Amino acid sequence: MSAAPPPTETEAEPGADATGGPDAQPGRRRAWRAVATTVAIVVVLALVAVTVFSVVVLRRPLPDTGGDLTLGGLQSDVTVQRDAQGVPTITASSDHDLFMAQGYVQAQDRFFEMDYRRHVTSGRLAELVGDQPEAIAADKVTRTFGWRDVAEQEWELVSPETRAYLQAYAQGVNAYLEGRDTGAIAVEYTVLGLQVDVEEPEPWDPIDSLAWLKAMAWDLRGNYDDELDRALSYGTLRDVELVDELFPPYDAEAHTPILDPEEVAATVSGAEEASAPVEDDALALADDEVTAALRSASDALAAVPVLVGRGEDSGSNSWVVSGEHTESGQPLLANDPHLALGAPSIWAQVGLQCSTIGPDCTFDVSGFSFAGFPGVFIGHNDQLAWGLTNMGADVTDFFVERVEDGSYLKDDEWIPLESRPETIHVNGGSDESFIVHTTEHGPVVSGVLSELNAAMHVPSDDVPVGGTVVSLGWTALTPGRTADAVFALGRAADAADVQAAAELFEVPAQNIVFATIDGHIGYQAPGRIPIRKTVSGALPSDGSWPRPGWDSRYDWTGYVDPADMPRVLDPAEGFIVAANQAVQPRSASPFLTTDWDFGYRSERIRTLLEGKIADGGKVGVADMQEIQLDDWSxxxxxxxxxxxxxxxxxxxxxxxxxxxxxxxxxxxxxxxxxxxxxxxxxxxxxxxxxxxxxxxxxxxxxxxxxxxxxxxxxxxxxxxxxxxxxxxxxxxxxxxxxxxxxxxxxxxxxxxxxxxxxxxxxxxxxxxxxxxxxxxxxxxxxxxxxxxxxxxxxxxxxxxxxxxxxxxxxxxxxxxAGPSMRMVVDLGNLDASTWVTVTGVSGHPASPHYDDQLDAWATGETYAWPFSSSAVDGAAQDEATLRP
The missing domain is CATH 1.10.1400 (Penicillin amidase (Acylase) alpha subunit, N-terminal domain)
Known part of the structure; x- marks a missing residue:
């Protein structure tokens, strides 16, 4: 049967053949041409819009990275050399100029990230992003903590030289912002301006930098989740033994702790016994009202944005091998912190080098910094390399408080709650006011989110009468000197220097592994660790469960003396692995925590190292990298x-x-x-x-x-x-x-x-x-x-x-989450060291360095890490001179 000929214009009305293609009839052809023309115009307009957006809006904030730039406030010329990945090495003749230039360069590369972080840490995120429930919820929790208030108090505690470094850094940031409108600073402001009012960024304040340390401490705070989860699972299971099955003890025989108790220089000791029985702590946790309060606290505190990393995957690997087992005859050190992964990445690589080391210029350090804080957090100088992993020490406790008529019960006394008003300014929305209540243990965190208060049957701005609330005791809410520790580590040359820096590194509690240019390797535990009494009762009093706030026997009685924190130098084994496993068996350091990572990663690293050095084998940089990439399950x-x-x-x-x-x-x-x-x-x-x-x-x-x-x-x-x-x-x-x-x-x-x-x-x-x-x-x-x-x-x-x-x-x-960076430091030849971060050094999406390290990071490759002046000169792709 032959096919019928196609209809002609006179044989059919336009559109009569619903099954024909666009050429089935002339009328339809005209319609399709019209549609195609319209689509083409729309596509062209869209392409033009995208092109304009890409060329004009996206590229406008890209900084100048070459030539001469004027920077008022410098004491002398400063050189900024950038390698093929855009990583800056800053060379100056004074500490002031080093940190002022670092502030300028980091504002060039990542100011919006810095601005976002300071809005989060000060509880002002809704001012930046507008009327978003998540932002308002985060602001309520952060204001309840009072991070910014604590940072302001820390300003009075840190050393005069630290204050000078923070001021110089802020001076550099503000010098970059001066005279630039928001569109010239970051594309994020342009996009946000389509939805909310965007004002010129406020000048950077040194307190903005200090407040960042609170966010870092919060995300790396230890056993907080396990403590809440024990209580919440008890509310479901009503059986302590079943709960214990969900939280088994650390198996120190199967998974070797970081330190051999017989080799450490000191161990924590001195538990104070209080053997009086406790009649009602288990009953309190079984109460439905208490369970509701604990659940409210858990949900509310989860509203804080993750800035560093959270959860079990926010661990880290680090290990150090002595020269007797390495190819160079000098130590090797590896570190890869497992943190949140985002764009831009958490870390900002940087080198800070004095043209001549002397009284006025004291740093020759390179490594990983946080945009918004001067100095280097992890890396090496010309004498020492160090890595950090989360120790997971128990630095938080939840206290279940009995409250009535604006007071909370302590033993037989009713004490008035401290209260302060807070107002959140919402960009494009109505301000939100609420009351923060505080006990001597810390801020009341249950009921922070208004939508959760209904579960507690109380109004959002009130404390329940005759009810139960949960307060949070956390070491980071006591002002400290962690900022001093950052600069002390940057200048450390030996184990004594690391120990001195660790005394200042109060929060977050981190494992420090280190190696020196003269062949030593070591471990140091820092941190402000609470001392808790041993109280006999139905539930443990070691900090692994929420505590009855009405019983003073459960209060902290002080902090572990820094001199008693575990440490070791040059262990006989010839290497140290710190990958979030137990520091020591529980009996040797009873106050650190009961909730460690269970040690599967650390034990695998030990196994691989032992295989490398068996029968006199030697470990090289490539071997350290190979271990970092091990994917055995x-x-x-x-x-x-x-x-x-x-x-x-x-x-x-x-x-x-x-x-x-x-x-x-x-x-x-x-x-x-x-x-x-x-x-x-x-x-x-x-x-x-x-x-x-x-x-x-x-x-x-x-x-x-x-x-x-x-x-x-x-x-x-x-x-x-x-x-x-x-x-x-x-x-x-x-x-x-x-x-x-x-x-x-x-x-x-x-x-x-x-x-x-x-x-x-x-x-x-x-x-x-x-x-x-x-x-x-x-x-x-x-x-x-x-x-x-x-x-x-x-x-x-x-x-x-x-x-x-x-x-x-x-x-x-x-x-x-994952390895937010990887580094291997060769103390035998610092220029042979390697590093990589998950995205790149720039926060500008139009920059070639926004994500140019991503593919290498994902496939396990790394980049050369130049350190000596000749290596930095040889690697330089761009060079700028900052002049006074």
């Missing part, structure tokens, strides 16, 4: 044998399980078994624990989760395996494991492909970097596509040495 080692013992039948369901049979437990981006296993693991956690804990406690898949599941595997009929939601059924281990395997096969089929050969970990485990203000879904897609780098498939995972973490409770395998 301890989860797989623990679970795969049990998973392979489960009968899931044949065919479709067995396809995934078969991948596990020959798996080497590596989690590279191309690994199909790693992708399948991750789905199995998240299913195990959901099926086992979601029915036993409140939603806020659903396990993210941390080292704690692995420690719990390892124990449960030995108890097939443990009641935690049972799903409480299936009435009349009692599930056991093997049923849960089978369901997890089968569901994971279906999940990978839906997300990736029906064929297991198409699966790959990097296809689902992706890093999606997001700008803190312009990167979210409420921002137009064209802007998001500019400020958010493209997604990157990643290896690794939680509690893996290459700790690119993900949240097993989130319903996605997307990266939540």
């Amino acid at each position: 301890p989860f797989a080692e623990a679970l795969v044998p049990a998973l392979l013992s489960i009968d899931v039948g044949e065919g479709f369901d067995a396809d995934g399980q078969a991948l596990l049979e020959d798996w080497d437990y590596g989690t590279g981006v191309d690994s199909a078994p790693a992708a399948y296993f991750a789905a199995v693991w998240s299913n195990i956690l959901e099926l086992t624990f979601w029915d036993d804990v409140p939603p806020s406690m659903r396990p993210a898949g941390s080292s704690q989760s692995l420690a719990v599941v390892e124990q449960l595997l030995e108890r097939p009929a443990d009641q935690l395996w049972d799903d409480r939601s299936t009435v009349g059924l009692v599930e056991t281990r093997d049923e849960i494991l089978k369901d997890a395997l089968v569901s994971a096969r279906a999940e990978m089929t839906t997300q990736v492909s029906k064929r297991p050969t198409d699966w790959a970990w990097g296809k689902v485990h992706q890093l999606r970097l997001e700008h803190p203000v312009l990167g979210g879904p409420s921002i137009p897609g064209v802007v998001r596509s500019i400020v958010n780098p493209d997604p990157v498939g990643m290896p690794g995972g939680s509690s893996i040495v290459n700790a690119v973490g993900w949240d097993a409770a989130a319903g996605t395998f997307d990266v939540t």
Whole structure:
């Protein structure tokens, strides 16, 4: 049968053939031409708009990085040399000029990030971004803490020279801002100006820098989450023994602590016993009103934006190897802090070098700084290298307070609550006023969010009469001298200098590993650590549970003497690994914490190091880098044998399980078994624990989760395996494991492909970097596509040495935290050291250095780290001279 000829203009009306293409009839052709023309015009206009936005708006804030620049207030000329990654090395003839130039350069590169951080830390985020509930909630919590107030008090405590450095830095920032409108400072102001009123940024104040230390301390605060979670899970389980199963003790035999107690110079001691029985602490935590108050506190405090990192994945790796085991005969030091990942990155690489070291110019240091604070936090100078990891010391306690008529109970006395009014100015919205209440333990944090107060049956600005609230004791709310410690570390030359700096490094409590140019390696624990009495009762009094605020026996009695903090120099083993595991066994340092990372990463690093140095082997820079990238999974080692013992039948369901049979437990981006296993693991956690804990406690898949599941595997009929939601059924281990395997096969089929050969970990485990203000879904897609780098498939995972973490409770395998930078320092040749950060040194999306390090970081590559004058000169791509 032949095809009918197409209709002519006289045979059909335009549009009569609904199934024809655009050339089916002339009338339709005209319509399609009109549509095509309109679309073309729209596309052209859009392209023009994007081009104008890209060329004019985006590029306008890019700074001058070459030639001569005038900077009033300098004492002498300053040279700023930038390498191929745009990393600045600043050379000056005085400390004042070094830090003034650093302020100027960091304002050039990242002022909006600095401005955003100071709005967060002062509780003024809504002034910057407008009438957004999340911003207002964050401001309420930050104002309740009073971070800015504490920073103002610290200004009076820090040394005169630290104040001078902070003032010089602020002077440099303000010199850059002078005469520039917002559009010339950062594109973020231009975009925000489409939604809210954007005023000229306020001058930078030295207090803005000090307040940043409070945010750093908050995100790295220790066992805060575990303490709340114990109480909240007790409200569900009503059984201390079951709660203890969810929080097993650290296994010091399986996972070696940082220090051998016999080798350390000092240990914490002197617990004060108070053996009187406590009758009502357990009953208090079982009370529904107390549970509501604790949940309110948990939800409210989670509103603070993550600026550094939070959760179990906010750990870090560091280790140092003595020269007897290295190729150069001098120590090697590695560090990679696992923190929040965003665009721009947390760290700003910088070199600060005096042209001549002397009384007026005392620094020759290079490393990683925070935009907004002068100096270097992690790095090396010409005598010493140091790395930091979160020690996780218990520096916070929640106190359940009994309140009535504006007072709180303490022993037999009712004490008036301290109160102060706060007002949040909302850009484009109505101001919000509220009252902050404080006890002698700290600010009342339950009920900070107005929408949560209903759960406590109290108005938003009131304390309940005859009710319960929760206050927070936190060492960072006591003014301290951490700012002094930053500069002391930058000039440290030996173990004594590190110990002296550690006495000042009060919050956050960090493990310090270090190595010196003359061959020593060491470890030092700093931090302001509370001393708690031992009180006998139904619940521990060691800080692992919330405390009854009405009983003075639970109050802190002081702080551990800095001289008693653990430390070691040149251990016999020849290396030190500090990766958030226990510092020492509990008996040797009872006041540090009970809640460590469980040590899977640290033990793997130890195993790899021992393999490198066995039989006289020597470690080089490349070996240290290789260890940093290790993606072997301890989860797989623990679970795969049990998973392979489960009968899931044949065919479709067995396809995934078969991948596990020959798996080497590596989690590279191309690994199909790693992708399948991750789905199995998240299913195990959901099926086992979601029915036993409140939603806020659903396990993210941390080292704690692995420690719990390892124990449960030995108890097939443990009641935690049972799903409480299936009435009349009692599930056991093997049923849960089978369901997890089968569901994971279906999940990978839906997300990736029906064929297991198409699966790959990097296809689902992706890093999606997001700008803190312009990167979210409420921002137009064209802007998001500019400020958010493209997604990157990643290896690794939680509690893996290459700790690119993900949240097993989130319903996605997307990266939540990871190595925010990697560095390896060679004390035998500092110019042979290497470094990389997750994005780049610039905060300007139009800059080539906004994310030029991302690909190298993701694939495990690093860059040369020039330090000597000749190396810096040789690496320089741009050079600017700042003149008075």
